[in-house]
Amino acid sequence: MKDNLYFESLEETTDDFVDFGDISRVRLGIQCQYGSRYINGEISGWPNLGEELRFKGDDHNYHSFKIHRDDVEEFIRRVELYRKEMLE
Numbered sequence: 385m386k387d388n389l390y391f392e393s394l395e396e397t398t399d400d401f402v403d404f405g406d407i408s409r410v411r412l413g414i415q416c417q418y419g420s421r422y423i424n425g426e427i428s429g430w431p432n433l434g435e436e437l438r439f440k441g442d443d444h445n446y447h448s449f450k451i452h453r454d455d456v457e458e459f460i461r462r463v464e465l466y467r468k469e470m471l472e
Contacts, residue, residue, distance in 0.1 A: 401453070433466060
């Protein structure tokens with residue numbers, strides 16, 4: 385069921401931006417508020433993994449974030465690599 389929401393979000397977009405909350409929950413397995421911390425590193429101690437990737441939204445409202453569909457896989461790759469490095 386979760387995967388269906390993710391794919392529907394990707395298919396229904398009209399401007400090539402998809403809901404970041406869906407990506408965070410389905411692909412990263414974490415709530416949007418935690419996934420969004422990886423976007424720009426504005427919260428002390430969190431990395432800026434969204435550099436040079438296309439995001440839209442209000443930094444003060446994590447529910448507003450959207451990510452360009454072509455940047456989703458790169459963002460996921462960066463977060464997974466970061467998490468792996470933190471465990472080593």
